[in-house]
Amino acid sequence: MKNMIKHGLAVVDSPYDESGKKRTVVQKLLLGLSPSQYLLQAFRNPFNWILAAIFAIGIPILLGRFVFGLAWATSGSNDYPWGLFLGFGLFAMVPLSSSGFQLGTACEIFGRHDLEPIERLALLNGLLGYFFAVVYLLADLGQPWRLPYPMVVSFGPAAVLFLVAWHVATYLSVQVAEVSTAFFEWIGFPAGKRGVRRITLGLTVSGIILSTLHQGALGALFTYAPGKVHPLWYSSSFQWLHFFVSSLPGGLCMVITVSTIAYKFMGWRTDRRFKEALDRCTVTLAKGACMGIATYITIKLIGIAHDNKWSYLDSGWGQWFMLEIIVGFMLPLVLMTYGVHTRKMGVIRLGAFATVFGVVLNRVNTAIITFNWKLPEREIPPWREVVISLTIFAIYIVVYRFILYRLPILYKWRQQEEEVTVTEAVTAPAAGHREASPVAVASYSKMTKLD
Amino acid sequence: MKRRNFLKACLIGGTTIAMGKTNKGWASGSFEGYPESMGVLVDTTRCIGCRSCEAACNKEQKLPEPDTSFDDKSVFEEPRRPTAKAYTVVNQYEKEKPGGPVYRKVQCNHCNEPACLTSCFVNAYTKTKEGAVIYNSKVCVGCRNCMIACPFNVPGYDYESVTNPVIKKCILCYDTRLKVGKPPACVDICPQEALTFGHRADLIKIAHERIRSNPDRYLDHVYGEKEVGGTSWLYLSGTEFDKIGFDPSLSNDPIISNVKDFLGMVPMVLSIWPALFSGIHLLSKHESGGEGHDTESKEEEP
Ligand code: SF4
Ligand code: SF4
Ligand code: SF4
Numbered sequence: 149m150k151n152m153i154k155h156g157l158a159v160v161d162s163p164y165d166e167s168g169k170k171r172t173v174v175q176k177l178l179l180g181l182s183p184s185q186y187l188l189q190a191f192r193n194p195f196n197w198i199l200a201a202i203f204a205i206g207i208p209i210l211l212g213r214f215v216f217g218l219a220w221a222t223s224g225s226n227d228y229p230w231g232l233f234l235g236f237g238l239f240a241m242v243p244l245s246s247s248g249f250q251l252g253t254a255c256e257i258f259g260r261h262d263l264e265p266i267e268r269l270a271l272l273n274g275l276l277g278y279f280f281a282v283v284y285l286l287a288d289l290g291q292p293w294r295l296p297y298p299m300v301v302s303f304g305p306a307a308v309l310f311l312v313a314w315h316v317a318t319y320l321s322v323q324v325a326e327v328s329t330a331f332f333e334w335i336g337f338p339a340g341k342r343g344v345r346r347i348t349l350g351l352t353v354s355g356i357i358l359s360t361l362h363q364g365a366l367g368a369l370f371t372y373a374p375g376k377v378h379p380l381w382y383s384s385s386f387q388w389l390h391f392f393v394s395s396l397p398g399g400l401c402m403v404i405t406v407s408t409i410a411y412k413f414m415g416w417r418t419d420r421r422f423k424e425a426l427d428r429c430t431v432t433l434a435k436g437a438c439m440g441i442a443t444y445i446t447i448k449l450i451g452i453a454h455d456n457k458w459s460y461l462d463s464g465w466g467q468w469f470m471l472e473i474i475v476g477f478m479l480p481l482v483l484m485t486y487g488v489h490t491r492k493m494g495v496i497r498l499g500a501f502a503t504v505f506g507v508v509l510n511r512v513n514t515a516i517i518t519f520n521w522k523l524p525e526r527e528i529p530p531w532r533e534v535v536i537s538l539t540i541f542a543i544y545i546v547v548y549r550f551i552l553y554r555l556p557i558l559y560k561w562r563q564q565e566e567e568v569t570v571t572e573a574v575t576a577p578a579a580g581h582r583e584a585s586p587v588a589v590a591s592y593s594k595m596t597k598l599d
Numbered sequence: 600m601k602r603r604n605f606l607k608a609c610l611i612g613g614t615t616i617a618m619g620k621t622n623k624g625w626a627s628g629s630f631e632g633y634p635e636s637m638g639v640l641v642d643t644t645r646c647i648g649c650r651s652c653e654a655a656c657n658k659e660q661k662l663p664e665p666d667t668s669f670d671d672k673s674v675f676e677e678p679r680r681p682t683a684k685a686y687t688v689v690n691q692y693e694k695e696k697p698g699g700p701v702y703r704k705v706q707c708n709h710c711n712e713p714a715c716l717t718s719c720f721v722n723a724y725t726k727t728k729e730g731a732v733i734y735n736s737k738v739c740v741g742c743r744n745c746m747i748a749c750p751f752n753v754p755g756y757d758y759e760s761v762t763n764p765v766i767k768k769c770i771l772c773y774d775t776r777l778k779v780g781k782p783p784a785c786v787d788i789c790p791q792e793a794l795t796f797g798h799r800a801d802l803i804k805i806a807h808e809r810i811r812s813n814p815d816r817y818l819d820h821v822y823g824e825k826e827v828g829g830t831s832w833l834y835l836s837g838t839e840f841d842k843i844g845f846d847p848s849l850s851n852d853p854i855i856s857n858v859k860d861f862l863g864m865v866p867m868v869l870s871i872w873p874a875l876f877s878g879i880h881l882l883s884k885h886e887s888g889g890e891g892h893d894t895e896s897k898e899e900e901p
Contacts, residue, residue, distance in 0.1 A: 214761075215761070217758065217759060217761035217764065219758035219759045222758075224756075224758035225758075226746065226754075226756060229743035229746040230747065256880070257879055257880045257883065258880075258883050259880075259883035288742075289740055289742060290740070290741020290742075290743070290756065290757070290758075290760075290765065291740055291741045291764065291765075294721075294738070294740040295740065297721045297738055298720045298740070302721040303721070303722060304719050304720045304721050304723075306855075307719055307720040307722075307744075308858060308862070309718065309719075309742065312720075349877070349880060352876075353876050353877060357868060360868050361865060361869075364864070365861065367861075368861035369718075369744065369747070371857040371858045371860075371861065372714055372717075372747060372748035372855075372857065373748055373750075374850075374857050375750070375846065376747070384857040384860065388860070388861040519747075
């Protein structure tokens with residue numbers, strides 16, 4: 149894509165093309181390229197080759213899981229009922245997706261409008277993360293077609309999982325609504341966007357409630373199994389708090405990670421506003437994440453002190469635990485604090501990556517590695533399970549990228565709603581479609597003021 | 600089912616008032632159990648490891664053919680656990696000890712307050728008034744949460760089945776026998792009378808009576824009388840319970856009491872959060888001079 153833009157191709161960021169004609173959906177889908185141009189750029193991207201290789205192997209195996217059953221694809225053991233699909237796919241994806249409700253809260257509730265350039269990315273990150281957590285869940289459920297049962301057929305309202313199911317389902321629809329504004333802009337349906345905007349506050353508040361509850365509920369699921377999860381990862385009174393609090397830096401750092409990747413590899417798709425705001429937003433997010441991590445480490449220590457579990461630290465499990473805490477939480481805390489003070493963006497980003505790693509490790513540790521720690525043997529996931537997990541993750545990346553390429557997430561859709569008058573419709577596209585052009589910049593900022 | 604109803608009220612109604620009122624019913628130990636509950640007393644000192652109960656269960660529950668015959672003693676080399684194909688297994692312990700090997704039958708213990716039941720989000724499990732914990736495989740989604748929750752590692756899952764993988768476990772022969780007042784198949788067949796069927800309350804009396812009249816033979820503990828809120832299957836043993844595969848660290852509180860901290864928080868969040876955050880929103884809106892969304896902020900990062 150970068151090359152094509154160098155060669156004078158305009159990026160699609162408004163409903164009109166250079167000649168002032170309205171773009172069709174197909175044109176928008178192909179990013180304003182002709183089909184052959186589109187294929188060419190896809191073909192040139194080496195990352196696509198890697199993805200193609202993963203899909204070539206992974207998709208048949210993923211389908212095989214539904215044809216031959218769980219025993220064929222997973223370790224399928226009675227002692228370790230939950231493997232990678234849930235341990236990684238559900239328990240790790242969900243905390244990394246808490247960004248949606250956090251930035252929603254910051255922007256809509258606390259009035260932090262300075263974070264708006266990154267708000268949509270955070271909302272999308274939340275939506276996709278949850279969506280794919282459900283995809284992982286579908287791969288794991290013995291009877292995926294019965295997924296709606298807890299909603300419509302048979303209720304077990306006293307079960308924590310019932311809460312998770314309901315909250316994730318309702319929260320998913322909240323997130324779809326939140327992200328839909330970008331979609332409505334893109335397809336040119338201003339009435340829809342206005343409708344959603346009107347209920348934003350309600351959506352955001354329900355987002356906070358649902359997220360607090362189900363992020364915590366995922367932790368509370370393990371309180372059903374006292375003694376099965378290693379005591380260092382288990383706390384009957386604080387488990388839900390540990391999960392909830394660590395999801396906060398997890399989500400924020402995931403947004404830093406994704407925005408860094410997008411900035412590096414999708415520079416053409418970002419606009420000036422995003423680029424200029426990115427460092428500032430990153431610093432703010434990192435500050436928030438630091439607060440979260442500091443709180444997390446504190447309550448984790450309180451959890452250990454509360455049940456007096458210090459002696460466990462002096463064991464192999466204890467070292468593994470210290471590794472998780474030091475590399476996954478303390479180190480990033482130091483890195484990000486240092487980075488924020490010295491405004492060293494690289495250091496902040498490194499800290500954010502480490503936090504994401506730490507949160508994932510924590511969830512995998514709780515759900516798989518330290519689960520049933522008293523049993524003599526640990527279970528190594530079989531290769532098909534690994535391949536399927538990887539494949540679903542690759543699909544996640546592809547969908548993520550597909551949306552970022554098109555919808556106004558990293559850039560602002562020029563021309564909006566009522567303000568679209570005939571004259572503007574003509575001037576705006578004429579004013580320039582290349583970001584580098586000074587004319588475009590002038591008209592762009594004028595546009596921004598308008599809406 | 601007092602406690603369960605309370606939790607439901609808590610979650611659905613989400614009122615703090617309900618919490619204040621019924622909180623007493625929640626405190627551990629106040630739950631009286633099921634007065635009509637039946638049960639089985641297992642005397643491990645009488646069991647000779649003949650595995651006839653395994654065979655009887657296989658026949659009664661119409662389970663698939665086992666891999667090796669029920670006479671095969673080689674299965675004792677490794678401890679086994681109940682699976683979807685075998686609702687009960689007999690394990691051998693303490694082979695090297697002079698007193699000879701000890702055998703123990705393992706199956707669902709039919710808890711008074713089953714963790715499997717409280718963890719299932721489609722309510723697939725039911726505790727019947729006869730004390731059996733049965734399940735409805737027609738609604739099981741296959742999340743396997745109940746397997747995570749069961750403190751005795753009992754439910755087995757049909758991983759092999761493609762079209763209808765569900766949870767399977769001992770149901771105390773509910774459909775075919777318990778309902779009509781007959782003892783379970785495994786109890787019926789036991790040649791050693793190692794298994795005694797009866798009212799749970801009576802079984803506890805019998806167990807203590809056996810301990811009293813034979814203090815050298817038994818440890819002074821009836822496993823299952825109090826563990827995780829009590830179970831319908833009760834065990835007597837002459838060897839330390841942890842040596843014959845029991846988890847001695849289980850508390851007397853039912854598993855659900857571990858979850859109560861979180862469940863108690865749910866109505867709080869539901870009732871406090873909306874007001875709190877809408878309030879903050881109003882405040883922040885006022886301060887910044889009624890700025891709407893989507894406008895560039897003038898404020899710089901401090
Ligand atoms: S032993 Fe396990 S499966 Fe049986 S009733 Fe108790 S919790 Fe449920
Ligand atoms: S596996 Fe089935 S029975 Fe067990 S908790 Fe899930 S839905 Fe309920
Ligand atoms: S009670 Fe019935 S189902 Fe349970 S182990 Fe005995 S024979 Fe099998």
